Amino acid sequence: GAVVSQHPSRVICKSGTSVKIECRSLDFQATTMFWYRQFPKQSLMLMATSNEGSKATYEQGVEKDKFLINHASLTLSTLTVTSAHPEDSSFYICSARDQYGEKLFFGSGTQLSVL
């Protein structure tokens, strides 16, 4: 089956720094990728939809200047948390849609801890 690789799996950073998370589709072209955030013991909440070669579409309440998304190729989308603060600490998960549009494949997630 299709594989989505997400790195890093865990990152600890100081408040005010920026963190980049990568999401790669390893054996298929992903024209669309999705970024989710999951707080402890809660469900996954969609943050943004990332389309290759165009600007990301952000969900209501998600600051686009804080969560920068770049989808420059058909196999790579990146999420950069800029000027991270402790409240940004969360589990971030990406998913990629295959070319047929019927299935979504998830990355293994990134636990971000901001001190």
Next chain:
Amino acid sequence: AQTVTQSQPEMSVQEAETVTLSCTYDTSENNYYLFWYKQPPSRQMILVIRQEAYKQQNATENRFSVNFQKAAKSFSLKISDSQLGDTAMYFCAFMNNNAGNMLTFGGGTRLMVKP
């Protein structure tokens, strides 16, 4: 907008027994998919089963089956012969085929399989 509701925050079942997890959703769409995802302690999202809304027949995958009631907008998951490895969070999810294929998740049900 779609909403997905899982009314059981926690469930437990004895090993080898059967358990049913509930899910209801609200949508005005006709063309959509429904999913059940499993999230074990590793937090990797694992697809359990998928149902196309246009199909009347309930989907089955080995020990996992669904009871899809389209008119009632209900999509329950039955796990037969429960195994210790089934212990996880289970999320019901909705995908609108006409709106970019992003998933809307329910709040999740924590299932504990007891030996």
